[in-house]
Amino acid sequence: MKKIVLFFASLSLASPALFCQNDTLLYMNFNADPSPYFSTEAYPPGNSYDTAWYNIDLDMLTPEGASNGIGPAWFWSLAFADSDTLEFVNCMAARSWFVEIGQAKNYLITPAIPIVDANAVLSWRSAPFQTPRYLDGYKVLISSTTNDIEAFTDTVFVAAEMLQLAPASDTSGNYAAYVFSPGFVHGLDGTYIEPTSSAMRNRGKLRPFSHSLAAYAGKFIFVAFYHDSYDDNLISVDEILVTGTYDPTFGMDSAEQIQGLSLRAYPNPADRWLMLELFAARALDDVQYHIMDASGKLVLAGTLGKIQGTFQKSVDVGPLAPGLYLLRLTENGHSLTQKFMKR
Ligand SMILES: [Ca+2]
Ligand SMILES: [Ca+2]
Structure with a gap:
């Protein structure tokens, strides 16, 4: 029960007035230990109105650095870039570098979010531990039915991962020398990166993204951050926010009765x-x-x-x-x- 109470303590409604179009429907900045928000169930139960967050490791692989607090699923971490540590403090991170090479399958799933009308917008930030060398990617998935893994059929954002290293002779950090999967390549445009001593290993800074949820008007939705990189390093997400119209009567229909x-x-x-x-x-x-x-x-x-x-x-x-x-x-x-x- 504690986790539910804490979840709602974090859900701040901007104003008691009804039908505001810019209310906060969900907000999580991960600055405090988020573990009380997460269900202890290993798998989401397939509920339509679940109020818990879920954090699931489906790859079952052993991450490199497990002794240093790197968890098998998404784990609570300091932001990777020094400047982000000051501004965004903590975030959730996930590992795709394993003791035995393989593909990460890490799901971070929100509670149910009521989407009343076309005003709703999802925003978040993400940063790779390094780019371009061993750049991690991930996907943002949406379910408009339940929080079961199989219900996340809509892919609304794809961050690319590195598929192939540059030739060993090229240590310049030239993105054109690498092969990436389709999707947004963190660092390619030269922004939201912090240089390190290696030009191939720019540190990612938490970069903002947003996506309209207008397509889900009239439904409860769940959002999953799916880290699916093959043999890279680390990815992070932070500042998960859904704004939109808040309607306290949404989802309720007192006119209907269960017969019998x-x-x-x-x-x-x-x-x-x-x-x-x-x-x-x-x-x-x-x-x-x-x-x-x-x-x-x-x-x-x-x-x-x-x-x-x-x-x-x-x-x-x-x-x-x-x-x-x-x-x-x-x-x-x-x-x-x-x-x-x-x-
Ligand atoms: Ca994992
Ligand atoms: Ca944060």
Whole structure:
């Protein structure tokens, strides 16, 4: 529960006014230890409204430098460039240089983000540890269904990786002497780099990128930063931000009801445990619950699964701030809502 509370502590809404077009829907700068935000599950559960971040190592390879704090998935790191260490402090980094040569498969996945209309924009920064020699690449992927790995079918940005070294005789750092995969080549235009003692190894500075999320208007989305380089070095991402219209009623449809389901939520007010007592007159598939605060922000979510007949589930609402909340059950696009008080 701690991770969810911390996540929402970081989600700052610019103004209490409704339907603002430039609200912060998600922001993470990784300056404080981000581990409390990450789910401890090894794999995302395929939820549609998950509030946790996920950090997944699918390559299972042993990174070089593991004894120096380099993790197998994305790991918390100082920014690579000296000037970025001052401005952006910490970031998330990932390794593609392994004890045995191979391809990195590291996924950094955001919580669900509500995209109300065409105003939403995703922005982030990224930097390679070095460029052009052993330049790391990555992809930005979007899912508009669940946070399952297979659901990230949209590729909205590709950063190139180095595919082939320059001839050994060329130590000038001449980008034309290297072969890169398709995509944006960090450092090629001579900006967002910090020189080192080697002209082949410019240090990457965190460079800003953005992408319109207009195509996802009306949906909840997840964003994945997929580090997929083959045998390079390190990549970093930072300052992950989604701005757009905030609508506390988004995703709620009180007019629709789940046929044949009755719900009692008690005690009300609740101190620590909120008991959900359900009776389903027919077999229900994949019932999920979501709890929103008075402004409509999603603060808790979970799965009740298949339900028939009587069913009870206790939900730990202890970490929630005192106030009025909305409990919503959903099944196949239908919903059932009820208010309760946390004291
Ligand atoms: Ca890995
Ligand atoms: Ca940072």
